Amino acid sequence: MTKAYSRFLTALFCLFLGGLMVWQVLLPDRERSDVENRTLAQWPEFSWESLKDGSYTAAVEEYFADQFPLRDAWTGLKARTEQLIGKTEFHGVYLCGDTLISKVDTPDEELVTNNLSYITRLAEKTDVPVYLGFIPSAAEVWRDKLPAGAENWDQTAFLDRAAEETGLPTVDFAGALTAHADEPIFYRTDHHWTSLGAFYGANAVLSALGRPTLDRADFTPEVVSDDFNGTLYSTSGIHWLTPDEMEYWVEEDGISVTSWRTGSPELAALYERSYLDKKDKYSSFLGGNQPLCVLKNEDNPDGGKILLVRDSYSDSLAPFLAQSFSEVHLLDLRYYRAPVAQYAAENGIDEIVVLYSVPNFITDRNLVLLTQ
């Protein structure tokens, strides 16, 4: 090795390590990451106590990882490399051609049994009829798209079991979605259903309740974004797929929305369009997470009242249901801590649907509140 060449290699090594170090120091720290939808670690405050118990150094390591320059580009590079060496699973997300599908792991058996029993207890507590509404996720409906032999928990078996164990009437989301499996009913980069999927879902609910279904011809979908990179985009690190399109189907006229974000009722909207400029575009449906939300259809005062005990899939479903009902009540057990049966009685609810996507239901730890 000549001296000049050695110096060249030495410089290369030092510049890479030192360069990134300086870059990290000079780079202003970020508060939060939109891609990951979380706040990022900041430089920890020093104390002898935290040094002694190791929490200080652990916090510094977290800071390094969170504030590393070009963080998203590095994770993208890793995903690309993994794809190159034949991997199809990326942090629990399967890459299936141009579509990302979240893997569903075998759940905790005890939790599933308990969650189902809580619904039975709710049905016993209230006179209002209770329906089971479990939405199979893309991993089930689009099972054919998964890589051959990929492990995937059987959601259909769960749906059968749930109906049997609770003895409650069910909404056949599985049938409705499977019948249209060749259409874009789920986002390719997000775990939610699209407005089209929600439309089929709404008809499944209406059929189960013995109501006339909606006609697709009555809607004129408005494309509100062609740049939606959803949760699976973030989790997988796969950043090279074409972003999803997002559509609004239901017109806002005639539907009033009341949100209880702060504990008191506030006027809200069917679509919170400010989210369309952000990463988290799905939250534009009803403005995202909230304890309680009520949709009123002023043109249909005698349509009856439905209560959905629900997860985020209902944000895009509720606008459709508001076509048929006079009131749609959305209750999120993560934030709403009052008894469900009592709420139904006080508000003159006609039907309750416990409406969850299967992956959420089998992992949720708030359903015990149903028994209050």
Next chain:
Amino acid sequence: MVFSSLPFLFGYLPLTLLAYFITPLRWRNAVLLVVSLIFYGWGEPVYITIMFLSTLIDYTHGILVEKYRDNDKKARRFVAQSVIFNLLLLGFFKYGTFLADNLYLLTGIQIPESVQLLGLTIPLRNVPLPIGISFYTFQTMSYTIDVYRKDAPVQRNMVDFGAFVTMFPQLIAGPIVQYKTVAAELVRRVHSSENFALGARRFCVGLAKKVLLANAIGALWEDCLAAQGAGELTVLGGWMGLFAFGFQIYFDFSGYSDMAIGLGRIFGFRFNENFDYPYLAASVTEFWRRWHMSLTTWFREYLYIPLGGNRGGTVKTLRNIFIVWFCTGFWHGASWNFILWGLYFAVWLVLEKYVFRSVLARTPGWIKHTYTILVVFVGWGIFAMEDLSVCGGYLRACFGGAPLWRAADLYTLHSYAITFLALILASTTLGRRGWERLPRRAAAVATPVLMLASLLLCTAYLVDGSYNPFLYFRF
């Protein structure tokens, strides 16, 4: 701190290199000592005290042995004292809980969780293991013994000795550097851009082995172990798991040794090699001449030969072999499976020495390689599963006590096919031989390209490893 982490690569290492190379030559050992203590204290601030204690004791014992050179009885007593002290350290921190648990099982005597002494609470059981204690106690022990044997000169400079004991490149995962091999370099060594470049190149190789190869296959082993727990393990899955673990531990460990040797080279030290393509061995005996060489050398020089080696007849040789392999197994961890693992190899080594020798000599090469690989990888099963009932169930599955395969195995095989191929090729000398045949000009271009590729990809994997999205997934 570990080498394959962001704070090390983009904080500690550049700052350390800067501090080291702007310091005048005669202060560089002091810099090495200070930065090594910071390195050690990063994860274990409290245990720096043990490090100090160990350094101080062996430093003084080395001097005492030298001082009583003419009084052999006294000199031997100081050697013994140093050895006992090191073994006590190891015994207390590494084996205390294991010994207490087994004492309880055998006699029903319960060692208390902690005792009060001079107003201090001293824990007796479940003491966290100080990182690297198995390595540095062995290094310091060998120092005192070597001084006694006149294999190494006594070190009177406390800073130089401290720099040897704490030297961060080999501190936490070896190789076990014997004092005599670096004694001269501690006083006088060459700092050159060539050493730096060669060291940096070696470091990049080791980093890639650890981050890109070992970590990549480690996840598969975890999956197979989980499948065993769920009762879903198949024959194919079982063997994939054993191979995954065997490759993981090899590339993890040898990658770490490469990084240590590379960093040592940057600072002007030449550490001995620790691995020599062990999976190419054609017998178990040969495997152990190629695997973790600094440990086997240590046990040979400081245990097997002092016990009499193979010079006392068959019975004594057998006894010595079993003692050495009991210790080798136990050194790897305070649990019965490691002891079993050591004795497992003792049995194979004895068989090869006394029974198979003539048979092996007449066996075709590919059979010998297959046999060695099987013995070694089944051994990894014993090594990897501390719970012997889990281990038994797992190995039973591997040897036909389970369905041959299931659909998920084929998916796994498909996902890891290229990774496995890369691991197999990287375990052979193919890469090295190809590199040596490369025209000089091509190698000169390829070196920086590959170094940069290693650094870029490893950074990507390390950043991603910490990737911890909190998404609005649940609702």
